[in-house]
Amino acid sequence: MSTSSIKALVFDVFGTVVDWRTSISTQAAEFGVRHGVSADWDKFADDWRAGYGAGMAKVNAGEDEWKIVDQIHRERLDVILREYGFPTIDEDELVEFNKAWHRLSGWPDSTTGLARLKSKFLIASLSNGNVALLTNMTKYANLPWDAVLSAELAGKYKPHPRAYQRTAELLGLEPGEVMMVAAHNNDLRGAINAGLKAALVTRPEEFGDSKAPDLEPEPDFDYFAKDFHDLADQLGCE
Amino acid sequence: MSTSSIKALVFDVFGTVVDWRTSISTQAAEFGVRHGVSADWDKFADDWRAGYGAGMAKVNAGEDEWKIVDQIHRERLDVILREYGFPTIDEDELVEFNKAWHRLSGWPDSTTGLARLKSKFLIASLSNGNVALLTNMTKYANLPWDAVLSAELAGKYKPHPRAYQRTAELLGLEPGEVMMVAAHNNDLRGAINAGLKAALVTRPEEFGDSKAPDLEPEPDFDYFAKDFHDLADQLGCE
Numbered sequence: 001m002s003t004s005s006i007k008a009l010v011f012d013v014f015g016t017v018v019d020w021r022t023s024i025s026t027q028a029a030e031f032g033v034r035h036g037v038s039a040d041w042d043k044f045a046d047d048w049r050a051g052y053g054a055g056m057a058k059v060n061a062g063e064d065e066w067k068i069v070d071q072i073h074r075e076r077l078d079v080i081l082r083e084y085g086f087p088t089i090d091e092d093e094l095v096e097f098n099k100a101w102h103r104l105s106g107w108p109d110s111t112t113g114l115a116r117l118k119s120k121f122l123i124a125s126l127s128n129g130n131v132a133l134l135t136n137m138t139k140y141a142n143l144p145w146d147a148v149l150s151a152e153l154a155g156k157y158k159p160h161p162r163a164y165q166r167t168a169e170l171l172g173l174e175p176g177e178v179m180m181v182a183a184h185n186n187d188l189r190g191a192i193n194a195g196l197k198a199a200l201v202t203r204p205e206e207f208g209d210s211k212a213p214d215l216e217p218e219p220d221f222d223y224f225a226k227d228f229h230d231l232a233d234q235l236g237c238e
Numbered sequence: 239m240s241t242s243s244i245k246a247l248v249f250d251v252f253g254t255v256v257d258w259r260t261s262i263s264t265q266a267a268e269f270g271v272r273h274g275v276s277a278d279w280d281k282f283a284d285d286w287r288a289g290y291g292a293g294m295a296k297v298n299a300g301e302d303e304w305k306i307v308d309q310i311h312r313e314r315l316d317v318i319l320r321e322y323g324f325p326t327i328d329e330d331e332l333v334e335f336n337k338a339w340h341r342l343s344g345w346p347d348s349t350t351g352l353a354r355l356k357s358k359f360l361i362a363s364l365s366n367g368n369v370a371l372l373t374n375m376t377k378y379a380n381l382p383w384d385a386v387l388s389a390e391l392a393g394k395y396k397p398h399p400r401a402y403q404r405t406a407e408l409l410g411l412e413p414g415e416v417m418m419v420a421a422h423n424n425d426l427r428g429a430i431n432a433g434l435k436a437a438l439v440t441r442p443e444e445f446g447d448s449k450a451p452d453l454e455p456e457p458d459f460d461y462f463a464k465d466f467h468d469l470a471d472q473l474g475c476e
Contacts, residue, residue: 070410122373132410135360135385147373147386152408170390172308172370 003235006197007173009117010126010149012158012182013134015206017114017125018104018141021045027100032084039084046210047083051076056128056157066155068130074098101129102136107203111142113228116237124149126167126180128157147171159190168196179222181231185214188221199223201231241473244435245411247355248364248387250396250420251372253444255352255363256342256379259283265338270322277322284448285321289314294366294395304393306368312336339367340374345441349380351466354475362387364405364418366395385409397428406434417460419469423452426459437461439469 014020024045032039055072058064077098081089089097117123124147125134134148147170151157154166168175175195182188183206188198200217202225207213217224225231252258262283270277293310296302315336319327327335355361362385363372372386385408389395392404406413413433420426421444426436438455440463445451455462463469 122377124373130410131385131387131408135362135409139360139384146377147369148384149369153391170369171373172368 005177006121006179006235007177008122008124008168008171009179009181009199010124010164010167010196011114012180012184012187013125013127013129013137014104015203016181016183016201017110017143018106018137019205020049020101020104021206021208023104024048024100027097027103031097031100035086035089037084037086042208042210044080044084046207047080048073048076051079052128060157060160068132068152069128070098070101070130070133073101099133099136102133103140104137106141106143107227109227109229111144113232115144116232117228117235118144118146120235120237122146122171124167124171126158126164127151128163158187159193161190161194164191164194164196183214185218189218192220197222199225199231201225201227243415244359244417244473245415246360246362246406246409247417247419247437248362248402248405248434249352250418250422250425251363251365251367251375252342253441254419254421254439255348255381256344256375257443258287258339258342259444259446261342262286262338265335265341269335269338273324273327275322275324280446280448282318282322284445285318286311286314289317290366298395298398306370306390307366308336308339308368308371311339337371337374340371341378342375344379344381345465347465347467349382351470353382354470355466355473356382356384358473358475360384360409362405362409364396364402365389366401396425397431399428399432402429402432402434421452423456427456430458435460437463437469439463439465 011017025041028044029041052072059067114123123145125145126149127134128151130152131148131150134150138145138148149167151163154163156162165175168178179197179199180188180191181199181201183201183203188200191198198221200221202215204213223234225234249255263279266282267279290310297305352361362383364387365372366389368390369386369388372388376383376386387405389401392401394400403413406416417435417437418426418429419437419439421439421441426438429436436459438459440453442451461472463472
Protein backbone atom coordinates (compact mmCIF):
# COMPACT_ATOMS: atom_id res chain seq x y z
CA MET A 1 0.00 0.00 0.00
CA SER A 2 0.99 3.62 -0.40
CA THR A 3 2.29 5.26 2.77
CA SER A 4 1.16 8.71 1.67
CA SER A 5 -2.12 8.63 3.57
CA ILE A 6 -0.43 7.69 6.86
CA LYS A 7 0.38 10.74 8.96
CA ALA A 8 0.97 9.20 12.38
CA LEU A 9 2.08 5.90 13.86
CA VAL A 10 0.76 5.04 17.31
CA PHE A 11 2.36 2.26 19.29
CA ASP A 12 1.30 -0.31 21.76
CA VAL A 13 3.98 -0.17 24.47
CA PHE A 14 3.98 -3.22 26.80
CA GLY A 15 5.59 -5.99 24.76
CA THR A 16 5.73 -4.00 21.52
CA VAL A 17 8.20 -1.29 22.59
CA VAL A 18 9.42 -2.53 25.98
CA ASP A 19 10.34 -5.96 27.32
CA TRP A 20 8.08 -5.88 30.38
CA ARG A 21 8.66 -9.52 31.40
CA THR A 22 12.44 -9.39 31.76
CA SER A 23 12.31 -5.92 33.33
CA ILE A 24 9.72 -6.92 35.93
CA SER A 25 11.39 -10.27 36.63
CA THR A 26 14.73 -8.54 37.32
CA GLN A 27 13.22 -5.92 39.63
CA ALA A 28 11.10 -8.54 41.41
CA ALA A 29 14.16 -10.74 42.02
CA GLU A 30 15.91 -7.80 43.73
CA PHE A 31 12.77 -7.10 45.75
CA GLY A 32 12.61 -10.78 46.72
CA VAL A 33 16.22 -10.84 47.94
CA ARG A 34 15.56 -7.74 50.05
CA HIS A 35 12.66 -9.51 51.76
CA GLY A 36 14.10 -13.01 51.97
CA VAL A 37 11.77 -14.57 49.41
CA SER A 38 12.86 -17.00 46.68
CA ALA A 39 10.69 -17.69 43.65
CA ASP A 40 10.54 -18.14 39.89
CA TRP A 41 10.56 -14.42 39.11
CA ASP A 42 9.57 -14.84 35.46
CA LYS A 43 6.45 -16.54 36.73
CA PHE A 44 6.00 -13.76 39.28
CA ALA A 45 6.08 -11.27 36.39
CA ASP A 46 3.47 -13.31 34.51
CA ASP A 47 1.30 -13.56 37.63
CA TRP A 48 1.51 -9.83 38.23
CA ARG A 49 0.66 -9.14 34.60
CA ALA A 50 -2.29 -11.53 34.79
CA GLY A 51 -4.35 -8.97 36.73
CA TYR A 52 -4.09 -6.45 33.93
CA GLY A 53 -6.55 -7.79 31.35
CA ALA A 54 -9.23 -8.63 33.90
CA GLY A 55 -8.92 -5.22 35.59
CA MET A 56 -9.33 -3.38 32.29
CA ALA A 57 -12.18 -5.58 31.09
CA LYS A 58 -14.16 -4.68 34.22
CA VAL A 59 -13.66 -0.99 33.52
CA ASN A 60 -14.69 -1.30 29.86
CA ALA A 61 -17.74 -3.34 30.84
CA GLY A 62 -18.79 -0.64 33.29
CA GLU A 63 -18.46 -3.02 36.28
CA ASP A 64 -15.74 -0.81 37.71
CA GLU A 65 -15.22 2.96 37.64
CA TRP A 66 -12.26 4.33 35.71
CA LYS A 67 -9.13 2.96 37.27
CA ILE A 68 -5.63 3.71 36.01
CA VAL A 69 -3.23 0.89 35.26
CA ASP A 70 -1.02 1.87 38.22
CA GLN A 71 -3.97 1.08 40.45
CA ILE A 72 -4.77 -2.17 38.61
CA HIS A 73 -1.13 -3.20 39.04
CA ARG A 74 -1.21 -2.31 42.73
CA GLU A 75 -4.36 -4.31 43.49
CA ARG A 76 -2.87 -7.35 41.78
CA LEU A 77 0.48 -6.83 43.57
CA ASP A 78 -1.21 -6.94 46.97
CA VAL A 79 -2.72 -10.32 46.06
CA ILE A 80 0.43 -11.97 44.70
CA LEU A 81 2.73 -10.74 47.46
CA ARG A 82 0.59 -12.77 49.87
CA GLU A 83 0.59 -15.77 47.51
CA TYR A 84 4.38 -15.67 47.27
CA GLY A 85 4.75 -15.46 51.05
CA PHE A 86 6.13 -11.95 51.37
CA PRO A 87 6.15 -10.42 54.87
CA THR A 88 4.31 -7.14 55.58
CA ILE A 89 5.97 -4.31 53.67
CA ASP A 90 5.89 -0.55 54.25
CA GLU A 91 3.42 1.37 52.12
CA ASP A 92 6.14 3.68 50.75
CA GLU A 93 8.14 0.71 49.56
CA LEU A 94 5.07 -0.86 47.94
CA VAL A 95 4.30 2.38 46.10
CA GLU A 96 7.86 2.44 44.84
CA PHE A 97 7.92 -1.24 43.81
CA ASN A 98 4.61 -0.84 42.00
CA LYS A 99 6.43 1.69 39.82
CA ALA A 100 8.59 -1.15 38.51
CA TRP A 101 6.16 -0.88 35.56
CA HIS A 102 7.45 2.67 34.94
CA ARG A 103 10.98 1.27 34.58
CA LEU A 104 10.81 -1.13 31.65
CA SER A 105 13.62 -1.43 29.12
CA GLY A 106 13.09 -1.13 25.39
CA TRP A 107 13.85 -3.91 22.93
CA PRO A 108 17.28 -3.44 21.30
CA ASP A 109 15.75 -1.76 18.22
CA SER A 110 13.20 0.40 20.05
CA THR A 111 14.99 3.74 20.51
CA THR A 112 16.88 3.73 17.21
CA GLY A 113 13.97 2.28 15.22
CA LEU A 114 11.51 4.82 16.63
CA ALA A 115 13.93 7.64 15.79
CA ARG A 116 13.94 6.50 12.15
CA LEU A 117 10.14 6.26 12.04
CA LYS A 118 9.93 9.72 13.66
CA SER A 119 11.88 11.24 10.77
CA LYS A 120 8.89 10.64 8.47
CA PHE A 121 5.84 10.24 10.72
CA LEU A 122 4.41 11.69 13.85
CA ILE A 123 4.94 8.97 16.48
CA ALA A 124 3.05 8.57 19.74
CA SER A 125 2.39 5.93 22.33
CA LEU A 126 -1.11 4.47 22.49
CA SER A 127 -0.96 2.23 25.51
CA ASN A 128 -3.43 1.27 28.17
CA GLY A 129 -0.77 2.38 30.65
CA ASN A 130 -1.59 5.68 32.32
CA VAL A 131 0.11 8.92 31.29
CA ALA A 132 2.35 9.07 34.39
CA LEU A 133 3.54 5.50 33.82
CA LEU A 134 4.22 6.17 30.14
CA THR A 135 5.93 9.50 30.79
CA ASN A 136 8.30 8.01 33.34
CA MET A 137 8.97 5.07 31.02
CA THR A 138 9.65 7.43 28.13
CA LYS A 139 12.42 8.98 30.17
CA TYR A 140 13.70 5.66 31.57
CA ALA A 141 13.84 3.82 28.23
CA ASN A 142 14.73 6.86 26.11
CA LEU A 143 11.73 6.69 23.79
CA PRO A 144 11.57 9.64 21.37
CA TRP A 145 7.78 10.09 21.23
CA ASP A 146 6.33 13.23 19.69
CA ALA A 147 3.46 12.78 22.15
CA VAL A 148 2.65 10.43 25.02
CA LEU A 149 -0.95 9.33 24.46
CA SER A 150 -2.88 6.78 26.44
CA ALA A 151 -6.24 5.08 26.76
CA GLU A 152 -6.45 7.12 29.99
CA LEU A 153 -7.24 10.15 27.82
CA ALA A 154 -10.20 8.30 26.26
CA GLY A 155 -11.64 6.79 29.44
CA LYS A 156 -11.85 3.40 27.69
CA TYR A 157 -9.21 0.73 27.39
CA LYS A 158 -8.06 -0.83 24.14
CA PRO A 159 -9.48 -2.71 22.29
CA HIS A 160 -12.54 -0.45 22.81
CA PRO A 161 -12.90 1.69 19.65
CA ARG A 162 -13.04 4.88 21.70
CA ALA A 163 -9.40 4.46 22.79
CA TYR A 164 -8.24 4.52 19.16
CA GLN A 165 -10.69 7.14 17.90
CA ARG A 166 -9.95 9.57 20.73
CA THR A 167 -6.25 9.25 19.97
CA ALA A 168 -6.77 10.16 16.31
CA GLU A 169 -8.98 13.07 17.42
CA LEU A 170 -6.32 14.37 19.84
CA LEU A 171 -3.81 14.26 16.99
CA GLY A 172 -6.21 16.19 14.75
CA LEU A 173 -6.28 13.31 12.24
CA GLU A 174 -8.84 11.03 10.65
CA PRO A 175 -8.66 7.43 11.94
CA GLY A 176 -7.51 6.27 8.49
CA GLU A 177 -4.49 8.60 8.69
CA VAL A 178 -3.23 6.80 11.79
CA MET A 179 -1.58 3.36 11.86
CA MET A 180 -1.48 1.27 15.02
CA VAL A 181 1.77 -0.64 15.52
CA ALA A 182 1.58 -3.59 17.90
CA ALA A 183 2.88 -7.08 18.58
CA HIS A 184 -0.63 -8.31 19.39
CA ASN A 185 -3.27 -9.20 16.83
CA ASN A 186 -6.20 -8.40 19.15
CA ASP A 187 -4.95 -4.82 19.57
CA LEU A 188 -4.61 -4.48 15.80
CA ARG A 189 -8.10 -5.92 15.32
CA GLY A 190 -9.39 -3.23 17.69
CA ALA A 191 -7.55 -0.57 15.69
CA ILE A 192 -9.01 -1.77 12.39
CA ASN A 193 -12.50 -1.88 13.91
CA ALA A 194 -12.00 1.78 14.83
CA GLY A 195 -10.92 2.73 11.30
CA LEU A 196 -7.14 2.83 11.83
CA LYS A 197 -4.51 1.06 9.79
CA ALA A 198 -2.54 -1.80 11.34
CA ALA A 199 1.07 -3.02 11.42
CA LEU A 200 2.12 -6.19 13.20
CA VAL A 201 5.67 -6.11 14.55
CA THR A 202 6.58 -9.49 15.99
CA ARG A 203 8.20 -9.80 19.43
CA PRO A 204 8.87 -13.54 19.69
CA GLU A 205 10.57 -13.25 23.11
CA GLU A 206 7.82 -11.27 24.85
CA PHE A 207 6.31 -14.13 26.85
CA GLY A 208 9.33 -16.45 27.15
CA ASP A 209 8.00 -20.00 27.30
CA SER A 210 4.79 -19.04 29.04
CA LYS A 211 2.58 -18.12 26.11
CA ALA A 212 2.76 -18.18 22.31
CA PRO A 213 3.41 -14.78 20.70
CA ASP A 214 1.52 -13.56 17.63
CA LEU A 215 3.87 -14.23 14.73
CA GLU A 216 1.45 -14.13 11.79
CA PRO A 217 -0.59 -11.16 10.64
CA GLU A 218 -4.26 -11.42 9.82
CA PRO A 219 -5.10 -10.94 6.13
CA ASP A 220 -6.30 -7.35 6.40
CA PHE A 221 -3.32 -5.96 8.31
CA ASP A 222 -1.44 -3.32 6.33
CA TYR A 223 2.14 -4.08 7.35
CA PHE A 224 4.03 -6.99 8.87
CA ALA A 225 7.57 -6.46 10.17
CA LYS A 226 10.07 -8.27 12.33
CA ASP A 227 11.17 -5.15 14.23
CA PHE A 228 11.03 -1.34 14.05
CA HIS A 229 13.94 -1.12 11.61
CA ASP A 230 12.22 -3.54 9.26
CA LEU A 231 9.06 -1.40 9.53
CA ALA A 232 11.09 1.76 8.88
CA ASP A 233 12.59 0.15 5.77
CA GLN A 234 9.15 -0.86 4.47
CA LEU A 235 7.78 2.64 5.14
CA GLY A 236 10.63 4.29 3.25
CA CYS A 237 12.29 5.97 6.25
CA GLU A 238 15.95 6.93 6.03
CA MET B 239 14.15 27.38 47.99
CA SER B 240 15.20 23.74 47.83
CA THR B 241 14.60 22.09 44.48
CA SER B 242 14.25 18.64 46.01
CA SER B 243 10.46 18.70 46.20
CA ILE B 244 10.09 19.64 42.53
CA LYS B 245 9.64 16.60 40.30
CA ALA B 246 8.26 18.14 37.12
CA LEU B 247 8.38 21.45 35.28
CA VAL B 248 5.39 22.30 33.11
CA PHE B 249 5.64 25.09 30.57
CA ASP B 250 3.40 27.63 29.07
CA VAL B 251 4.18 27.51 25.35
CA PHE B 252 2.89 30.56 23.39
CA GLY B 253 5.34 33.33 24.25
CA THR B 254 7.24 31.35 26.88
CA VAL B 255 8.74 28.64 24.63
CA VAL B 256 7.91 29.89 21.13
CA ASP B 257 7.92 33.31 19.51
CA TRP B 258 4.38 33.23 18.18
CA ARG B 259 4.29 36.86 17.01
CA THR B 260 7.28 36.74 14.65
CA SER B 261 6.32 33.27 13.39
CA ILE B 262 2.71 34.28 12.62
CA SER B 263 3.73 37.63 11.12
CA THR B 264 6.17 35.91 8.75
CA GLN B 265 3.65 33.29 7.61
CA ALA B 266 0.90 35.90 7.28
CA ALA B 267 3.12 38.10 5.10
CA GLU B 268 3.66 35.17 2.72
CA PHE B 269 -0.06 34.45 2.72
CA GLY B 270 -0.74 38.14 1.99
CA VAL B 271 1.64 38.21 -0.97
CA ARG B 272 -0.06 35.10 -2.39
CA HIS B 273 -3.44 36.85 -2.25
CA GLY B 274 -2.35 40.36 -3.21
CA VAL B 275 -2.92 41.91 0.20
CA SER B 276 -0.54 44.35 1.91
CA ALA B 277 -0.71 45.05 5.62
CA ASP B 278 1.20 45.50 8.86
CA TRP B 279 1.67 41.77 9.52
CA ASP B 280 2.83 42.19 13.11
CA LYS B 281 -0.49 43.89 13.74
CA PHE B 282 -2.25 41.09 11.85
CA ALA B 283 -0.60 38.60 14.22
CA ASP B 284 -1.76 40.63 17.22
CA ASP B 285 -5.28 40.87 15.80
CA TRP B 286 -5.41 37.14 15.17
CA ARG B 287 -4.16 36.44 18.67
CA ALA B 288 -6.76 38.82 20.11
CA GLY B 289 -9.52 36.25 19.59
CA TYR B 290 -7.77 33.74 21.80
CA GLY B 291 -8.44 35.05 25.31
CA ALA B 292 -12.07 35.90 24.62
CA GLY B 293 -12.71 32.50 23.04
CA MET B 294 -11.27 30.65 26.01
CA ALA B 295 -13.00 32.82 28.56
CA LYS B 296 -16.37 31.93 27.02
CA VAL B 297 -15.57 28.24 27.33
CA ASN B 298 -14.44 28.55 30.96
CA ALA B 299 -17.55 30.58 31.80
CA GLY B 300 -19.76 27.87 30.32
CA GLU B 301 -21.10 30.22 27.64
CA ASP B 302 -19.58 28.03 24.96
CA GLU B 303 -19.09 24.27 24.72
CA TRP B 304 -15.55 22.93 24.74
CA LYS B 305 -13.79 24.32 21.72
CA ILE B 306 -10.15 23.58 20.88
CA VAL B 307 -7.74 26.42 20.21
CA ASP B 308 -7.50 25.43 16.53
CA GLN B 309 -11.20 26.23 16.27
CA ILE B 310 -10.87 29.47 18.25
CA HIS B 311 -8.05 30.51 15.91
CA ARG B 312 -10.13 29.63 12.87
CA GLU B 313 -13.20 31.60 13.94
CA ARG B 314 -11.03 34.65 14.55
CA LEU B 315 -9.20 34.14 11.25
CA ASP B 316 -12.46 34.23 9.32
CA VAL B 317 -13.24 37.62 10.90
CA ILE B 318 -9.87 39.27 10.34
CA LEU B 319 -9.44 38.05 6.76
CA ARG B 320 -12.56 40.07 5.92
CA GLU B 321 -11.28 43.05 7.89
CA TYR B 322 -7.97 42.99 6.03
CA GLY B 323 -9.73 42.79 2.66
CA PHE B 324 -8.72 39.27 1.61
CA PRO B 325 -10.60 37.73 -1.32
CA THR B 326 -12.52 34.46 -0.92
CA ILE B 327 -10.06 31.65 -0.24
CA ASP B 328 -10.42 27.89 -0.68
CA GLU B 329 -11.34 25.96 2.43
CA ASP B 330 -8.31 23.67 2.10
CA GLU B 331 -5.98 26.64 2.03
CA LEU B 332 -7.68 28.19 5.06
CA VAL B 333 -7.32 24.96 7.01
CA GLU B 334 -3.65 24.91 6.13
CA PHE B 335 -3.05 28.59 6.97
CA ASN B 336 -4.84 28.18 10.30
CA LYS B 337 -2.13 25.65 11.13
CA ALA B 338 0.38 28.50 11.05
CA TRP B 339 -0.04 28.23 14.86
CA HIS B 340 1.39 24.69 14.68
CA ARG B 341 4.55 26.10 13.07
CA LEU B 342 5.99 28.49 15.63
CA SER B 343 9.72 28.80 16.22
CA GLY B 344 11.32 28.51 19.63
CA TRP B 345 13.29 31.29 21.28
CA PRO B 346 17.04 30.83 20.78
CA ASP B 347 17.45 29.16 24.20
CA SER B 348 14.32 26.98 24.04
CA THR B 349 15.59 23.65 22.68
CA THR B 350 18.97 23.66 24.43
CA GLY B 351 17.62 25.10 27.67
CA LEU B 352 14.79 22.56 27.83
CA ALA B 353 17.29 19.74 27.22
CA ARG B 354 19.28 20.90 30.28
CA LEU B 355 16.14 21.11 32.43
CA LYS B 356 15.10 17.66 31.18
CA SER B 357 18.31 16.15 32.55
CA LYS B 358 17.05 16.73 36.10
CA PHE B 359 13.26 17.12 35.87
CA LEU B 360 10.36 15.67 34.02
CA ILE B 361 9.37 18.38 31.52
CA ALA B 362 6.01 18.77 29.81
CA SER B 363 4.03 21.41 28.01
CA LEU B 364 1.00 22.86 29.78
CA SER B 365 -0.53 25.09 27.16
CA ASN B 366 -4.05 26.05 26.28
CA GLY B 367 -3.16 24.94 22.75
CA ASN B 368 -4.75 21.63 21.78
CA VAL B 369 -2.75 18.41 21.71
CA ALA B 370 -2.55 18.25 17.90
CA LEU B 371 -1.26 21.83 17.73
CA LEU B 372 1.31 21.17 20.46
CA THR B 373 2.42 17.84 18.99
CA ASN B 374 2.99 19.33 15.56
CA MET B 375 4.82 22.28 17.14
CA THR B 376 6.98 19.93 19.18
CA LYS B 377 8.20 18.39 15.96
CA TYR B 378 8.49 21.70 14.11
CA ALA B 379 10.43 23.54 16.82
CA ASN B 380 12.34 20.50 18.11
CA LEU B 381 11.10 20.68 21.69
CA PRO B 382 12.28 17.74 23.81
CA TRP B 383 9.18 17.26 25.99
CA ASP B 384 8.81 14.13 28.07
CA ALA B 385 5.06 14.56 27.57
CA VAL B 386 2.80 16.90 25.61
CA LEU B 387 0.08 17.99 28.02
CA SER B 388 -2.62 20.54 27.41
CA ALA B 389 -5.62 22.21 28.97
CA GLU B 390 -7.55 20.17 26.38
CA LEU B 391 -7.02 17.14 28.62
CA ALA B 392 -8.66 18.98 31.52
CA GLY B 393 -11.60 20.47 29.66
CA LYS B 394 -10.86 23.88 31.26
CA TYR B 395 -8.49 26.55 30.07
CA LYS B 396 -5.76 28.14 32.17
CA PRO B 397 -5.95 29.99 34.51
CA HIS B 398 -8.80 27.73 35.73
CA PRO B 399 -7.35 25.59 38.58
CA ARG B 400 -8.58 22.39 36.93
CA ALA B 401 -6.12 22.83 34.05
CA TYR B 402 -3.16 22.77 36.45
CA GLN B 403 -4.51 20.15 38.83
CA ARG B 404 -5.44 17.72 36.05
CA THR B 405 -1.91 18.05 34.67
CA ALA B 406 -0.36 17.14 38.04
CA GLU B 407 -2.79 14.23 38.30
CA LEU B 408 -1.89 12.93 34.82
CA LEU B 409 1.77 13.05 35.84
CA GLY B 410 1.00 11.11 39.03
CA LEU B 411 2.28 14.00 41.17
CA GLU B 412 0.98 16.27 43.90
CA PRO B 413 0.41 19.88 42.73
CA GLY B 414 3.27 21.03 44.99
CA GLU B 415 5.69 18.72 43.18
CA VAL B 416 5.05 20.54 39.90
CA MET B 417 6.38 23.97 38.95
CA MET B 418 4.74 26.06 36.24
CA VAL B 419 7.19 27.98 34.06
CA ALA B 420 5.71 30.92 32.18
CA ALA B 421 6.43 34.42 30.91
CA HIS B 422 3.04 35.62 32.14
CA ASN B 423 2.20 36.51 35.72
CA ASN B 424 -1.50 35.68 35.36
CA ASP B 425 -0.67 32.12 34.33
CA LEU B 426 1.67 31.78 37.31
CA ARG B 427 -0.99 33.21 39.61
CA GLY B 428 -3.36 30.51 38.32
CA ALA B 429 -0.73 27.86 38.99
CA ILE B 430 -0.16 29.06 42.56
CA ASN B 431 -3.91 29.15 43.18
CA ALA B 432 -3.98 25.50 42.13
CA GLY B 433 -1.15 24.57 44.50
CA LEU B 434 1.73 24.46 42.00
CA LYS B 435 5.04 26.26 42.29
CA ALA B 436 5.84 29.12 39.91
CA ALA B 437 8.82 30.36 37.89
CA LEU B 438 8.72 33.52 35.82
CA VAL B 439 10.97 33.46 32.76
CA THR B 440 10.93 36.84 31.05
CA ARG B 441 10.41 37.15 27.31
CA PRO B 442 10.83 40.90 26.71
CA GLU B 443 10.38 40.60 22.93
CA GLU B 444 7.14 38.62 22.95
CA PHE B 445 4.77 41.46 22.11
CA GLY B 446 7.12 43.79 20.20
CA ASP B 447 5.91 47.33 20.81
CA SER B 448 2.27 46.36 21.08
CA LYS B 449 2.01 45.43 24.75
CA ALA B 450 4.23 45.48 27.85
CA PRO B 451 5.68 42.11 28.83
CA ASP B 452 5.77 40.88 32.44
CA LEU B 453 9.31 41.57 33.61
CA GLU B 454 8.90 41.48 37.40
CA PRO B 455 7.83 38.49 39.46
CA GLU B 456 5.18 38.74 42.16
CA PRO B 457 6.50 38.26 45.71
CA ASP B 458 5.36 34.65 46.13
CA PHE B 459 6.81 33.27 42.90
CA ASP B 460 9.49 30.66 43.53
CA TYR B 461 11.95 31.43 40.72
CA PHE B 462 12.68 34.34 38.42
CA ALA B 463 14.95 33.82 35.40
CA LYS B 464 15.86 35.65 32.24
CA ASP B 465 15.75 32.53 30.04
CA PHE B 466 15.75 28.70 30.27
CA HIS B 467 19.52 28.51 30.72
CA ASP B 468 19.35 30.93 33.64
CA LEU B 469 16.56 28.79 35.13
CA ALA B 470 18.64 25.62 34.56
CA ASP B 471 21.59 27.26 36.36
CA GLN B 472 19.40 28.25 39.31
CA LEU B 473 17.90 24.75 39.51
CA GLY B 474 21.33 23.10 39.54
CA CYS B 475 21.08 21.42 36.12
CA GLU B 476 24.27 20.47 34.31
